[in-house]
Amino acid sequence: MYLKFFDLHQGSVMKRFFSLLFLIILVSDILFPEVIFALEEGDDDAIFDVEGSAQVKNDDFSHARNAAIQDALLxxxxEATGRLLSPIVxxxxxxxxxxxxxVKAGEYIKNYRIITEKTxxxxxxxxxxxxxxxxGIKNDLHSxxxxxDLPAAPRAAPVAITLRGIRRHADYVKFMDFIMTGVKxxxxxxxxxxxxGTAKMEVDVRGGARAIVAELAKAKQFPIQINMAGDNGVEVVFLR
Known part of the structure; x- marks a missing residue:
């Protein structure tokens, strides 16, 4: 009898714990709805995270550092040019x-910030x-x-994603990480x-909802079912 009561009590405590955890996350979403991952760029600019490298010759670290930065800026x-033109072009x-x-890549750089550097x-x-x-790139490409008369790469469009069947917070975190880093x-x-058990989010992605569906279909990290929800929405269901 004691063991049965303990199991029921433990299950109740765990459910309250996870409910509280989701409530905390929900409150943070309400207070900070834009915090997760947003690039501050306008129609005329684009922000890129890139890595550059260069060999260190004759222990000249200063020259190698400058060359690595220039490689990253290039x-x-x-990437910016690839956003404007199709792969075929x-x-x-x-x-x-x-x-x-x-050859004049530096002319298109408005500013940059070094995140990490190492040898x-x-x-x-x-x-x-x-x-x-x-x-600047558009003007030169036009000239x-x-x-x-060439098709530009598709612009980002907001896609509403509903994630259902969440049983563990770790699954939600893994899914968010995949969306932010694994989806082109x-x-x-x-x-x-x-x-x-349910989370809703909005994702700005080039190619819209169909691009999201195509990328999620390749995911091997978790078993999910993917459905289109209208022209601009996606429903994802965890199967386990």
Whole structure:
């Protein structure tokens, strides 16, 4: 009898604990709805997290550091250009883009901040967050005749995601981490609400809801069922 009472009491305590945990997260969502992952960029700018590297020659760390930063800034401009042009055009016009855009990559950098930097096995590595002027790149692509009549890469669109069947907070955390780091084209994530077993969020992603569905279908970290919910919504259900 005592053991039975203890099991029931323990189950009740655990349920209250997780209910309280979800309530705390829900309150934080209400107070700070935009906090999770949002890039502060406008239509004319884009922000990129990139890594650059360079070999350290003759113990000249200063030169290697500068070269690593320049390599990272070039990658930021390359990603920005890739956002404006389709992959096919990037390949077909590779040489023109290289000589007309990439050789003067520094002109499109509005600002940057070094996040981390280190030296390992003779290689200097710098991770930076760079703000790139899309307007500047667009203008030069137009003047080069490359952007005219060519489809630009899709812009980010908000997608409403409803996550159901959450049994453990760890599953929710793993899913959020996958959305923010494992789905291509995601530019922002905002939690909207959370209650027992269900969470709702809004994700800004290039390609819209279908892009989210395609990426989630590749996920192997957790068993889920994915359904479209209208033209701009996705419902995800944990199966276990």
């Amino acid at each position: 990658k930021a401009v390359e 990037m390949v077909e016009k590779a040489q023109a883009v290289k000589t007309g855009i990439f 390992s096995v003779g290689v200097y590595t710098a991770n930076i967050k760079a703000t790139v002027s899309l307007t 080069m005749g490359i952007l005219n 084209g995601v530019e922002g994530v905002r939690r909207r609400s959370m209650e027992w």
